[in-house]
Amino acid sequence: MTAALETSGLGKQYGQKWALHDCTLAIPEGKVVGLVGPNGAGKSTLLNLAVGLLAPTSGTIEVLGGRPSDGPSQLGGIGFVAQDTPTYEGMSVAKHLRMGAWLNPHWDSELAERRIKQLGLDPLQKAGALSGGQRAQLALVLALAKKPEILILDEPVASLDPLARREFLQTLMEVVAEHGVSVVLSSHLIADLERVCDYLVVLVASHVQLSGDVSALLVSHYHLSGPRRKRSTLPANQEVIEESHTDKQSVFMVRSDDPIIDPAWIVKPVTLDDLVLGYMRQAREAEPHGRPDLGVLR
């Protein structure tokens, strides 16, 4: 299987600070990938690098086997929805679709018009007059109708109300079911990702903390609780991600390729939520200043 998105030692530096550092990923095709992390972790930076709006300071990135913004065909294979879904305020919905037709050789106007009608958007309404949710839906239609092989969405639902968020994800999943596109979706809301993602990348403080297939990750992580003991007493094949202790009890989250057979433990499976939070906390402890490096890229 070819990789939808592949990076090797990818980094982006602004002045003295690294917005993204030493990022190595190999995301397979046909997945819905959740890119999760706190604000300023580097999610936007990674996605902007993937679509060629930024150039790397170090390392390489390849999307669908080609370098970003290499040419019209590379650009045509990627459908991008930027943070805050920018649109031309003064242009109507219909004119945005015309723009799509003018600027994309593989534009599917029938699909675009059908979806706009399904969404109940008025084609003559100016984009500036649309609600946040409607703009996000318009941006998604624009990204879809160019028939890309991968959709890259930068926090598309962050500023939407719960209903608009749900409707956006419904549309997105319907599209994935119908066309089989790969999706890379960034968010700082784990709940949304839990429903839709089958591949996860956790980005904290400009570094990749965790990446892999969701089902494989859930199967290889365990929640252990039992009588109080030190971390060092755990066997070597159990990597401790998180620990907390009271005077009588210890609770660990561990990663292990082998099943846990120690009878002293109560073993429970981890949820995606636990997993992400655990790795985020682990990263925060490792980070000397205790806060993320950089503000969100404008």
Add this chain to the structure above:
Amino acid sequence: MIRFTSFQFRIQAAIAVGVLVLVAIVVAITGPHLIHLYDTTVANCKAKGDCSSAKAALSSSDSFLQTALGELLLVVPALIGLFWGAPLIAREFETGTFRLVWTQSVTRMRWLAVKLGIIGLTSMAVAGLASLMVSWWFSPIDKVNVSQFTSFDERGIVAIGYAAFALAFGVTAGLLIRRTLPAMFATLVAFVGARLAVTYWVRPHLMAPVKTAIPLHVIFGTSLEQNSATGLVFFEPVNIPNAWIYSNEVANNSGHAPSAKFLESACHSLLSAPSGGVQSNTPTPNPNSGFPECFARVAAKFHQVVIYQPASRYWAFQWYETAIFVGLAVILAGFCFWWVRRRLV
């Protein structure tokens, strides 16, 4: 991309067409009257003997329109730079739409090339047409004023170069500054600065001027004057129509002007005359005023030295200056392509 650009540009283009049509109407309505005035009063003024008054009348007619149309040519390129150039890329950054339009299936280079191409050509055409109409309107007046170099930047083809430069600078400023208003301000400052710099520091040196020595004649304006800074000076006006005069001096063979002492003694009788003082403003001075002797003594030792660009070089200057500004525009455009492709952020 061409159709998209045309769509996005449609309102600005409509405004430009509207302004040009308005100018065309004004020029078409008021122009023929000036031609008529010229044909009836100035064309045969020599026979009637009232040339100076006929010329003065034509030269000062429609003064409001003269100012307005002249200013139009100065202002149009600046407006193009401010309103077509500065927002081009800056607006995309400000609204974030660059993240939308540069991820369609069109490369940034092509996007910029089509935008600069269409808007650039339109700008030059607008400036060119405006200049054409204004130059036509002014032609009777220019025939009377014969000082084509003083209205140099309001005629001919230079406006085309100014427009190209203003547009290119505006786009560059917008690209680097990323905000429309500061980019507009920077463009205005740069445009005015460049125009002043070229007008005063470059244009005079584009070609070596001609230096010529002319014997002194008594003509309208030949005079002995009291200058507050340098004392007594002898002045001879220049009469080379449509030339660009760099300097006009009265000097002897070694290049020295007549000293105040010399003039006091040579023009003693003129200076001590009770009637009205030092000037002679008629070609045939009053023989009793003391002026003829004064003149004769000065003319014996001194002549007029004029450094100037001949009228025939006018179009060479127009082409050179246009080429300079178009050249600057091309360099700026090249920079924009490089930046957009390589650097961006």
Add this chain to the structure above:
Amino acid sequence: MIEFQLETASGVATYLQIVQQVHQALRLGLLEPGDQLPTAQQVVAKLAINPNTVLKAYRDLEREGLVRPRPGQGTFVIASLSHTDPATQARLLASMTTWLRSAHSAGLGPDDIEAIYRTAFRNHFAEGVA
């Protein structure tokens, strides 16, 4: 056509919830052999979940022999889980009522009876579940 619900807080994996809901529907006779299950596209358009989840559930059901996909048409029910006909149900209800009467006359209260029932239930289904 059956419509699936999702309980995100239940701790049960999404695909399992779908499987369980199909089982339930089959048991209650809401789904019968020949009925079509909603397409993955229809399910995710309602629930906003990953289509692979639905496909995984349907694959499990297929392995259990309950459904079969027909290429180009959809996934169809081929078996039934409803094992009881009205006569059997009546017979079982009668024997349970008899047992309850004897437990009650032996002096057991409702909580004791429930405890015995739950123990028997757990013991029975703990052995040899499929």
